[in-house]
Amino acid sequence: MCSPARGCGWSCSRSTPTSCATSAATPSTIHPSTLALLGQLGLRDEFLTIPHSEVRTLDVVVNGTRIHAVDFGALPAPDDFLAFMPQWDFLNFLAAKAQEFPTFDLRMSTSATGVRRAGAAVTGVTATDAAGDVEIRAGLTIAADGRTSTVRAATGLKPREFGIPIDVLWFALPKPASLPPSTLAYIDHGSFVLTIDRRDHYQAGAVIPKGHFEQIRREGLDAFRHRLAQAARPLASVVGALESWDQVKLLSVQVSRLEQWHRPGLLCIGDSAHAMSPAFGVGVNYAIQDAVATANTLVEALREGRDGIVPERMLAAVQHRRLPPVRAMQAVQLRLHRAIARPVEKPLLANPPTAGQRAALRVIVPTIRRVAPWLLGKGFRPETISEVVAGPQ
16 A cells, blocks of 8 residues: 655555556566656666566467567667566566655555545545554545456446456466577467567466366366467477466456546546456556556646645546547457457468468568557557656656
8 A cells, every 4th residue: 555645645555565457476568668657767777677578579470470570679769679577576666766755655465445535535545454454544546456446346436348258378388498589479270379478488378268267177288288289389398397277377358447537536547447458468558657647647736735635627637638548459459359269260371371361461461560569569648757747857
């Protein structure tokens, strides 16, 4: 629970130190837009001393044909790559830097249980810690406690759920002796396997029809390993590292969003306002963009302490700015998921591709290469920290 309420009158509701935006077990994808923000704050070089992996290109392999789909080198240097690191390392770095501010108060192992009210206005949160119940008063409460937000539920805000026809099975695999190029996905007939480079291993995912995990378990681990090896052939030599279903974690894919992100004294951002799917790894990025837009919009009002509660029209201004890019990215994700879930009657590409398929690739792939680095690396509306927020560097 972070609550710099003494200095500027806001509190950030978080269930644990690592529950803002995504689960701590998930690797954080640090996008070029986030690297640029760290650069604005003068923190980029220090941040990159934390162990991480850097990816500058992402390929897609379709029925054995490797397609060079994304090249982040098209973006302006030095923010021309993706960085992957454990989410707790990323959040610990940010928390350590925030501790340098005298009014920052990070409360570990503190869980929000509800909200305080004065009439219709939210005036802080109720919570529990090792000592028992606690109340934190604030002129503005930021609900950043994820897609199952306790604070959001306490205020009656309900997200619109979009039916997603897939789930993802996550697991770790060692890297094979012969390393392939950085590969986002392997697609072969009805199988779709994701690979994320974690320096010394792959964080891998198998896309499955929603609700089919138990059926896959009944078919047996040998069948699952065979399916992975058939779809992602460069990984065939390492799938034997999966020795138990305990190594495989089910991620129920969800896409949802609030149509109203605020109440008097309360603003929802990140996953509490819009749950993104794992597609393109943009959830953390969009949560950070929300936070920057919030700071840019509200910092002066918070510093002035206008009448205790931040005017709701200012909270609505944050939603007005961030909702359109969220809608746009979720629309892309929904289309992708529905395409993946569609039954495959024949391979997407012949192996090798036919003359007609090669001609189509010569048209389609250059277009993807031009658009994808900006769409994935920057997003539909990348934010820049205002000088009022950043201060002199």
